[in-house]
Amino acid sequence: MDINQLVRKNVQKLTPYQSARRIGGQGDVWLNANEYPVAPHFELTQQTLNRYPEPQPQQVIRGYAQYAGVQPDQLLVSRGADEAIELLMRAFCEPEQDSILYCPPTYGMYQVSAKTLGIKTKIVPTTKDWQLDLNGIEQNLENVKLIYVCSPNNPTGNLINAQDIKTLLNMAQDRALVVIDEAYIEFSPQSSVVSWLTNYPHLVILRTLSKAFALAGLRCGFTIANKPVIDTLQKVIAPYPLATPVADIAAQALSKDGINTMKLNVQYLNDQKQKFADQLTQLSLVEKVYPSWSNYLCVKFQDDKDVFNNLWNQGIILRDQSKSMGQKNIIRISIGTQIECDAVITSLKTIE
Template identity: 35%
Template structure:
C-alpha cells in the first residue's frame, strides 16, 4: 500500500483483524440461509448487505466515480468519527479545522481525545494561507476538516486555497460537501485520483431531503476505504434505509425540480431580507441557508419563536448573526411577513 497512507494509520488499526460477518463469507442471494442465526420468518429477518453494493453502484453512476471509492455511513457523523479513530492516536495526534464551522468536528475530536486546532477564517470567511501553512509541518497533525460550502457561513471556500492545503499537507484532508448540491461548483470528487490523501464527505440529508434516513457518503481512494470498512460496524446501514435511499436516488427529475425551487426561493429570500432595516448584512451563500447580521440577534430570535417561526441563533458563534434555512414558498413568505411587521414596529 501507499507508504504515506500507512504512516498516517494508527498501528492498532493497521494490524486490526476486522469482524467477518456471515454475509461477507457468502455473498450469494439464493439458497437456504442457515449461517447467520437469523429468524427464518419475517419481512426484514435477514441482515442487510454490509457494503451496500446496489446503493454504491447507483451513487457511482450519479457522481461519476467508481463504486469502490465509496463509503456509506450512518450519517456524515460516522464518516467524521471514523476518521479520528483510524488516523489519530488519542492524547497524541491533532486535527485542524477553520472556524466558525460545523460543530461535530469538535465533538468527535473530544470523544476521541484528540486536540482540534481551530484557525479563524478571515473577514470574508476564507482560509488564511499564511496562518495554516505554519501548522502543516506538525508531525502530529493527521487530519484537516474543510467545510465547503461552510456551515454556518454558507459560502464556498476558495478552491485554490483548498488545493494549496492538499498539495502541502501529507495528512488526510476531509472536504465536507454537505451543501455542494446547492452550489454552482463541481465537487472535489473529480480530484480523488489527483490527491490520494483526499476524502470528500457528502450527505443525503440536505438536497435529497433524506435527513430522517441518516445516510452520509464519503468518497476516497481504495486504500483508505479498506480501513473505513475495517473499522465500521458490520451492518451499519439497515436494509430499510438502503431500499428507501435507492428509491429516492432513482427519482432524479423530482430531485432536480425541488433543488431548483429551493435555489429560486433562496434568491427571493435574499432580496426580501436586503430591504429590511433590521438586517445589517446578508452574507453570500452557496448553501440552502442564509446567514444574516441583524441589530439584535437574541431579541429577533425570541420574537420569531413567539410566532412559531424557528430559525437558528448563531450569535454565540458569529456576533449579531442569525441563520435561516430556505423553506417552502409558503414558509418563506410567513417569515418575511413577520419580519416586516417587526421591522415596522
C-alpha cells in the same frame, strides 16, 4: 453510586453538539436545521427484515458511484456524514497524540467527535471573508492527521476558494488527509472537488442524502476517497451501518427518477432562496444578507431588535449563530416553502 465517577474524564467535560432538535422549540415554522421543507414519499420494497442487511448495500453503492462519477471501491456508505467524520478519526488518529484541524465558523461536529474520542484539536479561524487562513494552517500542521474543510460552509453558506483548497492539499501531502465536507454541494455542483481524487491520494470527500435529496430523517451519508482510504475505514465501521429500510429508500432516491427529483428540489430552493434574500434586503432591520451557495441564508440584524427571540416566541424557529460566528445578531435561516418564508417576512415587518 455516582455513575459520573465511571465516565471518561474527557466526556465529563464534553459539551454535546447542540443540534436543532436538541435545542427544541415550539412552533409551526421550522427553519433551523437546513432540511428540505416538504417530505418525499417512498414505499418500502424490501421485506427481509429477518435478515441482517448487506454491510455495504451494493445497490446504494452503485447508484451513488454513478451519480458522483467515481468507482464503487471509492465509496463507503454510513449512518449520515456524521458517522464518517468520526470514522476518519478512529482510523487515522492516535488518541492523546494526534490532532485534527478545522477552521471555524464551521460545522460543530468536527470538534465534538474529536473530544469524544480523546483526539486533540487545532483551531485556525477563517479570514474575515470566511476563507482559509493558509499561513495559519501551515504553522499548525505538526501532529495533524485530518484537516476538515466544509464547502459550501455551514453556517456561513460560502464556498471555499478552489485554489486555496489545492494549496492546502499540496501543503498537507504526506502529512495529513484533507477532508472536504460537501454536504451542500448539490446547490453548487460545479464546485465539487471529486474530480481531483486522481491527483490527490490524501483527499477525502463527505456527502449526504440529508439536504438536496430531502432525506435528513434517513441518516445516510457517503465517504468518497481513493481505495486505500476506503479499505482502512472498512476496518472500523460497524458491521451493518445501514438498516434494510434505509438502504431500500436510499437506492430509490439514487435512481434516475430520484436524481431528477432531487435536481428539481435544488432548482426550487435556489429560486426560493433568491426571492427570500431579495425580500430580506428590503427590510430596514436587516443589516446584511450574506451570499449563499447552500439551502440557507445567514442574515445579520440590527443589534436592538432581538429578532431571534421575537420570532421564537411567535413559533418561527430559526438558528442563532451569534456565538459560532463571533458577531451578534447573526441568524441562519433555512429556505422553506413560500408560506414559511412569507411568515418570516411578515413577522419581521411587525418587529420593524
